[in-house]
Amino acid sequence: MLTEEEIKLMKEENERLLNLSSVKSDMVSISAHQIRTALSAQKWIIKMFIDGDLGKLSAEQENLMHKAYESNERAISIVSELLLANKTENVTEKQYAFAEVDLAELIDGSIFDFSGETHSKGIEIIFLTPKTKPPLVRGDKEKLRVVFQNILENAIKYSNAHGKIFITLTEKDGFIETSVKDTGIGISEDGKKKIFEKFYRDPGAQKKAVIGSGIGLFTIKKIVETHGGKIWFDSIDGDGTTFFFTIPIYK
């Protein structure tokens, strides 16, 4: 049994940690912006060398410049992932707050968030927007954003360069079903059994992030189920994976 004094101390410690988390989160945002500014300058200069704007390069120089450009792209990608992890860390801890959510708008926003990554890998995202505007769902907007981003992030990771990702929204029996299909390598047999387990990381995922989004499908599944929905996937070895999740329509 905890004493009143112990409870008070725990509450104060909790308060302190929440504040610390908020300060850290701000620091990450500011640092990320500054790093991106430095990376932009590098990116543009290296590209000028590659394009021959600063004089003809020898074969060796050109080769090294390409390596430098790839390395710079990688750094830019990591910063984007860091920013996402920064956002999701705050979101998954909070209590659920259900309201009307426009899934199509959320998806558009997420596609934009990943434009840097998809751009550098030459991946095309095709969002097959339904002809009539789908009804709003009942959900916690920020948590749903985390769900969708996680699935999209996986689709990008499993995709080959210049692959395509297809996204659909369908109304079905009082739910909105979202599907995200990639044309990548598919989930391994081992992965298919374990992919919703906590901390599982499929070894087949290409270009594994140095920093992942910080949460796996285990947490995503919990969020979807807390919403009253379901999440599942179809995956054919070598032929891509489609993730599906359903969220109830707002009544």
Added chain:
Amino acid sequence: MSKTILIIEDDNFLQGLEATKLKKEGYEILTASNSVEAFKIIDGKVKFDLILLDLLLPEVDGFMILEKIRQNKEFLTIPVIVFSNLSEEKDIKRATKLGISEFMIKSNFTLDELAKKVKELIGS
């Protein structure tokens, strides 16, 4: 007649690279590193056809500059490309509400791609 672009960017180095690239593409360039310089140009007599706007600027940020620009009848529909390394949803939403043609994250694009977007919006 060449088209003119106003670049509002406080990082001198980035501003220089952007200006050099767009000049090469045949555009006339005006530059400003802060709101004071920007408004001098905006309130002045020189006409321009597009604004390339950074968001994080000293003292008065890009949003406030954009708000002021849109309050001026002359600039209600001038194309604005936000060229920033900010990418939070709230920033994009805020800029979009003020009527922008494009929100481009600097580190995601090469200068060639920037020039391509400018050409799409105002021609060469």
